[in-house]
Amino acid sequence: MNWLIENAGQIWQLTLIHAGLSVPPIIVGLVLSVPIGWLANRYRASRGTVLAIVGILYAVPSLPLFLVLPSIIGTKVLDPANVVISLSIYAVAIMVRTASDAFAAVDVDVLLAATAVGFSTWRRFWSVELPLAGPVLLSGIRVVSVSTISLVSVGSVIGVPSLGYFFLRGFQVGFPLEIGVGIVGTIVIAVVFDLILAGLGRVLMPWTHRRSRRTRVAIRDETPELVEAA
Amino acid sequence: MIEFRSVTKEFPDGTVAVRDFSLVIPSRRITVLVGSSGSGKTTILRMINRMVDPTSGVIEIDGNDVSTLEPVKLRRSIGYVMQNSGLLPHRKVADNIATVPLLRGVKRKDARVRALELMDAVGLDRSLADRYPSQLSGGQQQRVGVARGLAVDPNILLLDEPFGAVDPLVRAELQQELLRLQHDLDKTVVFVTHDIDEAFLLGHQVVIFKKGGLVAQVGTPQEILADPADEFVAKFIGADRGKRALRVRSEAGRDVLVDSEGRAAGVLVTDDDEAGAVAAASGASAQGDQPR
Secondary structure, X not given: OHHHHHOXXXXXXXXXXXXXXXXXXXXXXXXXXXXXXXXXXXXXXXXXXXXXXXXXXXXXXXXXXXXXXXXXXXXXXXXXXXXXXXXXXXXXXXXXXXXXXXXXXXXXXXXXHHHHOOOOHHHHHHHHHHHHHHHHHHHHHHHHHHHHHHHHHHHHHHOOOOOHHHXXXXXXXXXXXXXXXXXXXXXXXXXXXXXXXXXXXXXXXXXXXXXXXXXXXXXXXXXXXXXXXX | OEEEEEEEEEOOOOOEEEEEEEEEEOXXXXXXXXXXXXXOHHHHHHHHOOXXXXXXXXXXXXXEEHHHOOHHHHHHOEEEEEOOOOOOOOOOHHHHHOHHHHHOOOOHHHHHHHHHHHHXXXXXXXXXXXXXXXXXXXXXXXXXXXXXXXXXXXXXXXXXXXXXXXXXXXXXXXXXXXXHHHHHHOOEEEEEEOOHHHHXXXXXXXXXXXXXXXXXXXXXXXXXXXXXXXXXXXXXXOOOOHHHOOEEEEEOOEEEEEOOOOOEEEEOOOOOOHHHOOOEOOOXXXXXXXXX
């Protein structure tokens, strides 16, 4: 217990750093995969190739990538940017397939109707396709979030600080409490991020949360109409 | 007036959806395109607002060749209603109705006021304005679709099987509403259906299609019933059977009309004693489909 109190400052600091390293890859993953996923869905012929390429990206092991990246992009070995960029690649690798599925799941009749009433292609993307792909995109980004937060720990092996530092050192000195702190801290960050993402989903996509009322409302409203018709 | 001149549409896969089609669609009338699926009627409808461009031929709206008009702008000036309403599931009812005005740059507040007025016009309670489409019944959704189609007060309204997915009672009601709206608002309506009863009920002009976008017959319901162009049309409209083939039978001094099954369909009246009897008893009977 004493260890926890003595190291509270460091635990808090590494938690913030860990969280901070996790945010950019999640955002980059979303921002890059949306246009790639959209194109893969729009041009069906390209879909297989695109998904194969991102699949290969995900198969690259993370530790070697952290070490090789500096020589490719000219960063220092201990630069946190190596971790951020590597994890962004994984985020894109996971998200592109989901994004492509998200756009494929949008009802074609709705898109057709949107075109028919006079949405331009650009406007239709922003006001119709993207919001309607939203729920599936959100589910994908929640997976990316968890995956990124756990992978950030691996960066500790090459010396980029994160909560991974605790279980690395815990193993070295055989101190289970320290390992536990690393694991619990990572889980807490993942849960907090997930709650934030789910909350954003509720705020940005209010229509997805009214479904439960549907049956009740439909029954109540159908009745007067039938009476009128009769 | 909308005019098709020798319009042909061949899709990239080689399917000819429409073949050398010519037609004049008069203003402020309802023209119904009717045929089974694959007859090219929806393709023809979509060529009016350039959702589909013809392979050859000319389509004019009031003398303007549509191929010279900018598609997005053209579509915003024409009302469009489709089966399953095609509403935006992530927008509330009022915003759905206001879609096109908002696209055209009308202020949000003004668009909302107009949307609420349109809800009245199509018989929707204003309390539904802030619901999402999924919270409405099928019939209500179609009303929203019609209101959206009317939102910019277009001269032309295109309806693609708009009542195909609602139950018969609601459909009958929506059909009457459409007739009332057209009567009040004087729109040029082009209506696609595969239901010949609906076509005869709504159409001032009815166009019957065969497979592959060939026109079997064009005329008023009365003309088509009185003189089907060929066997296909006769069969399609069911002139030889059911409630369209009525016979006169004398019963208690009056002329009673019976259908091919011998069921009473109504009584025969002359113009003088029309007040005394209701002419056609059968519910969905078309205008003037009983012999005089």
